[in-house]
Amino acid sequence: MSPTRSAFELHAHAERDEFIARHLRMAPDEGEIRLFDQRMLLMHGYSLAALRRELIERLGLEKTRELFTRLGYQQGVEDSHHLRAQVGGDVAQAMALGPRLREIEGFVRNRAVEQMQFDTESGQFRGDYYWQSSWEAETHLREFGVSGTPACWMMVGYACGYTTAMMGRPVIWREIECVAMGHERCRVIGQPIEECDANDEALRFLQVEDFISAPRHRAVVAGADLGPASDSGLPDLVGASAGFNAVAYRLKRVAPTDATVLFMGESGVGKERFSKALHAIGPRASQPFVSVNCAAIPQELVEAELFGVEKGAFTGANAARPGRFERANGGTLFLDEISSLPMHAQGKLLRVLQEGEVERVGDTQVRKVDVRIVAAANRDLREAVKAGEFREDLFFRLNVFPILIPPLRERREDIPLLVNVFMQRYAQRFGKGIAGVTRRATEALQAYDWSGNVRELENMIERGVILADEGASLDVQHLFSGGEVLPDLAPATVMPRLPQADEAPRQASDAAPIDTAQQQLDALLAEAGSLDGIETLMMQHALRQTGGNASAAARLLGLGRGQFEYRRKKRGV
Incomplete structure (x- = not known):
C-alpha cells in the first residue's frame, strides 16, 4: 500500500500551496505567467508528448532521454535558486517546497517512502519517493507500450538539478521502478554522487557531448594526481548550464573542419581547455598541439618565438631553432591573449595565415607550414580595432568561427559540478579526505562574483583543501582566505517557516509577536x-x-x- 497523508501533511501542503500561490502571477493581458518571477508557460501536454515522440523517432531513445533529463535538470536548478531566495536561504523549507511545486506543475504526485534526510554541513543526503500519476511514464506507455527502461526523464533530471543546487554538491536520482516498465508505480532513490554505484548511465545526461566530462563518482587511489585531463586524454570540461552546452555544441560543429576558431571570454573561463578539446576531437588529434601566450612574450622576441630564428640573427642567437608555427606543423597552434601582439607582429602573422609559410628571423628561406589556428582573446577585438590597437584585416582573418564562453557568474548551475571535480582532484593530490562543502560555503560560492571565473574557483578549492582539517568539510574561512570580498549572505526576505509534514500546526499561543x-x-x-x-x-x-x-x-x-x-x-x- 502507498503511504497515506496525515492531517499534518494536509495542513503542510495547504500552507505550501498558499505560499506558492502568493508568488504566482497570471497576467493574460500582458501574455505572461510568472512563478517566483520566472516566465512560465501553460502548454498542452499532448504537444510535449508529440515532440517527445518525434525526437525519439529522429534522434533515438538514448539521445532523447539525455535531452529531456538535461532539460529537467536546468528547470530544477532554476526553481531551487528562486525558492531558496524566497524562503530566506532556509534549505529545509526549500527542500520541502520543491516536490510540492512539481506536483502543482502537473508532472507527478510525490509520496515519500521515508522522510527525506539531508545535512548541508556534511553533505549527507538520502531520498526515497514513489511517483504516482507520472505524466511522463503514462505518456511513454501510451505511445510506445511497455518499456525496457525507466521513462520519467524530466522528473529525474529535475530532482537531480534541484537537490544538487540545494546541497552544493552533485546528487543523483535513479528511477528503480517505472509504470512505463509495467510496475505499479514509479520509485526513485537519491544519493550523493560518491555513494552511487558505478553507473555511468545515470550521469550521461550531464554530458551534452562525448568530449564533456561526467562528474566523477568513484574515488581514485589516495594521493594520485588527476591532473587537468580525464582518463581519455581530454581536458576536464564539466557543466550543465545552457551557456556551457551552447559552447559544447559549437565546438562539436567546427571540430571536424580546419576552420580558424576564435575563443572569446573573460580571463579564466577555460579558453585553453576548450581549445585542447577542439584539437582532441578533430582530425589533427594525433599531431602536435602547441600553445603560446602572446602576452607573456617580450615584444622584441615575438617574431623569433612565433616564426623561428637563424643562428646569428641577433645577439644571443647561438643556434637556429624553429618557431611555434614550425613546431605545430600538421597540428594546432593556440594563440592565447592574441590582442597583446604588437602591431608589427600582427602584420607578419597575417601574412603567415594568408600564405601558409614562415620565414625565420635572420633567414631568407621560406618554409611551408600546415597549421590550424585557434586564437583566444579576453577583450573585445572589435573595440581593439576601433581603438587602433588591432589590425582589422587580421581580425577578419581570425574571426571565422567565433565562440563566446560565458563567465562563471552567468552559469552558476555549473558551480557544484566544478567544485566536485576540483575537490576530488586536490583531495587526491594532497592525500587528504574531505567530507564536502558546508552550507554557508555553498551559499558564498553561489553568491560570489567570480571575476577570475573557473580558474579562480579552482584555485579557491585547492586552497580550501590545503587549509581544511582531515575529514572536515570546506568552509568559508578555508575558501575565502585569499583577500576575496565575501558576499553579503543576508537574505533579502525571510519568509515565515512552513510546517514540515511530520509537524503539528503551531497554535496561536506559539506564534511569535x-x-x-x-x-x-x-x-x-x-x-x-x-x-x-x-x-x-x-x-x-x-x-x-x-x-x-x-x-x-x-x-x-x-x-x-x-x-x-x-x-x-x-x-x-
Whole structure:
C-alpha cells in the first residue's frame, strides 16, 4: 500500500500551496505567467508528448532521454535558486517546497517512502519517493507500450538539478521502478554522487557531448594526481548550464573542419581547455598541439618565438631553432591573449595565415607550414580595432568561427559540478579526505562574483583543501582566505517557516509577536504608496547596499541579473 497523508501533511501542503500561490502571477493581458518571477508557460501536454515522440523517432531513445533529463535538470536548478531566495536561504523549507511545486506543475504526485534526510554541513543526503500519476511514464506507455527502461526523464533530471543546487554538491536520482516498465508505480532513490554505484548511465545526461566530462563518482587511489585531463586524454570540461552546452555544441560543429576558431571570454573561463578539446576531437588529434601566450612574450622576441630564428640573427642567437608555427606543423597552434601582439607582429602573422609559410628571423628561406589556428582573446577585438590597437584585416582573418564562453557568474548551475571535480582532484593530490562543502560555503560560492571565473574557483578549492582539517568539510574561512570580498549572505526576505509534514500546526499561543513587523509593513506601504513603489524602494536600497553593483543587488533581492535589469529599467531606478 502507498503511504497515506496525515492531517499534518494536509495542513503542510495547504500552507505550501498558499505560499506558492502568493508568488504566482497570471497576467493574460500582458501574455505572461510568472512563478517566483520566472516566465512560465501553460502548454498542452499532448504537444510535449508529440515532440517527445518525434525526437525519439529522429534522434533515438538514448539521445532523447539525455535531452529531456538535461532539460529537467536546468528547470530544477532554476526553481531551487528562486525558492531558496524566497524562503530566506532556509534549505529545509526549500527542500520541502520543491516536490510540492512539481506536483502543482502537473508532472507527478510525490509520496515519500521515508522522510527525506539531508545535512548541508556534511553533505549527507538520502531520498526515497514513489511517483504516482507520472505524466511522463503514462505518456511513454501510451505511445510506445511497455518499456525496457525507466521513462520519467524530466522528473529525474529535475530532482537531480534541484537537490544538487540545494546541497552544493552533485546528487543523483535513479528511477528503480517505472509504470512505463509495467510496475505499479514509479520509485526513485537519491544519493550523493560518491555513494552511487558505478553507473555511468545515470550521469550521461550531464554530458551534452562525448568530449564533456561526467562528474566523477568513484574515488581514485589516495594521493594520485588527476591532473587537468580525464582518463581519455581530454581536458576536464564539466557543466550543465545552457551557456556551457551552447559552447559544447559549437565546438562539436567546427571540430571536424580546419576552420580558424576564435575563443572569446573573460580571463579564466577555460579558453585553453576548450581549445585542447577542439584539437582532441578533430582530425589533427594525433599531431602536435602547441600553445603560446602572446602576452607573456617580450615584444622584441615575438617574431623569433612565433616564426623561428637563424643562428646569428641577433645577439644571443647561438643556434637556429624553429618557431611555434614550425613546431605545430600538421597540428594546432593556440594563440592565447592574441590582442597583446604588437602591431608589427600582427602584420607578419597575417601574412603567415594568408600564405601558409614562415620565414625565420635572420633567414631568407621560406618554409611551408600546415597549421590550424585557434586564437583566444579576453577583450573585445572589435573595440581593439576601433581603438587602433588591432589590425582589422587580421581580425577578419581570425574571426571565422567565433565562440563566446560565458563567465562563471552567468552559469552558476555549473558551480557544484566544478567544485566536485576540483575537490576530488586536490583531495587526491594532497592525500587528504574531505567530507564536502558546508552550507554557508555553498551559499558564498553561489553568491560570489567570480571575476577570475573557473580558474579562480579552482584555485579557491585547492586552497580550501590545503587549509581544511582531515575529514572536515570546506568552509568559508578555508575558501575565502585569499583577500576575496565575501558576499553579503543576508537574505533579502525571510519568509515565515512552513510546517514540515511530520509537524503539528503551531497554535496561536506559539506564534511569535507580529506587532513590530506589522508596524514596519504599515510604514513601508505608507512611504511607497503601492506595490510598485515598494519594489522601487527595495531596488534602490539594494543598489545602495552593494555600492551600485547591479549583479550583487540582484543577488540580494533573489533575482537574476537580467530580471533585475528589466525591473530596473521599468521602474527607472
